[in-house]
Amino acid sequence: MSRGLYLGRFQPYHLGHHQVLKKIAQEVDEIIVGIGSAQKSHEIENPFTAGERVLMVTSALMEFDIKHYVIPIEDIQRNSLWVSHVKSMVPPFEIAYTNNPLVIELLSEAGIEVKQSPLFKRNSYSGTEIRRRMLDGDKWEHFVPEKVVEIIREIDGVKRLKTVAQSDQE
Numbered sequence: 001m002s003r004g005l006y007l008g009r010f011q012p013y014h015l016g017h018h019q020v021l022k023k024i025a026q027e028v029d030e031i032i033v034g035i036g037s038a039q040k041s042h043e044i045e046n047p048f049t050a051g052e053r054v055l056m057v058t059s060a061l062m063e064f065d066i067k068h069y070v071i072p073i074e075d076i077q078r079n080s081l082w083v084s085h086v087k088s089m090v091p092p093f094e095i096a097y098t099n100n101p102l103v104i105e106l107l108s109e110a111g112i113e114v115k116q117s118p119l120f121k122r123n124s125y126s127g128t129e130i131r132r133r134m135l136d137g138d139k140w141e142h143f144v145p146e147k148v149v150e151i152i153r154e155i156d157g158v159k160r161l162k163t164v165a166q167s168d169q170e
């Protein structure tokens, strides 16, 4: 029995994340997705709540027919303790998947095996680019799984992002 941890902010969950999870699903028996910065929402860079992101990831993962756990993880103010914090929140795991340099460093220092994954269409499959498109009124729907489009529509996510991006100084 092997369990793999995949960490991310998923603001929002997109097709790049989806490709990575598809590959991970072929390598482990169970997947744990850690939703990082769980305390953040209603910000330009973090528009969606932890619960909304749980919904996005859970809906997308149903496609892969693999046992999975989707767990929100709040940030803490001390990087040197972060891995212990993560371990206290998720089921035991043997391997972690990430490309984030800080996350790689912290996990490796703690003796955890880390695997990096190739980036898929990084210019388009990117949270930053998708949020920019939402704000500019460009098409973004083809960069995320269909279920995620439905969730973002249901919660009126684009309107929220536009609202939190407004300044009250004008």
Ligand code: NAD
Pocket (backbone or CB within 6 Å): 007, 008, 009, 010, 011, 015, 016, 017, 020, 035, 036, 037, 038, 074, 075, 076, 077, 078, 079, 082, 097, 098, 099, 100, 102, 103, 106, 117, 118, 119, 120, 121, 122, 125, 126, 127
């Ligand atoms: P992210 O959502 O930006 O990315 C998640 C993963 O998907 C990354 O490994 C990224 O490389 C990968 N990815 C993105 N686009 C891709 C594409 N097109 N193709 C393939 N892969 C792609 O999330 P992140 O920034 O890596 O999340 C790390 C989380 O860990 C954050 O929430 C951060 O706050 C948290 N963290 C917290 C602490 C602390 O609290 N002290 C310390 C370290 C990290």
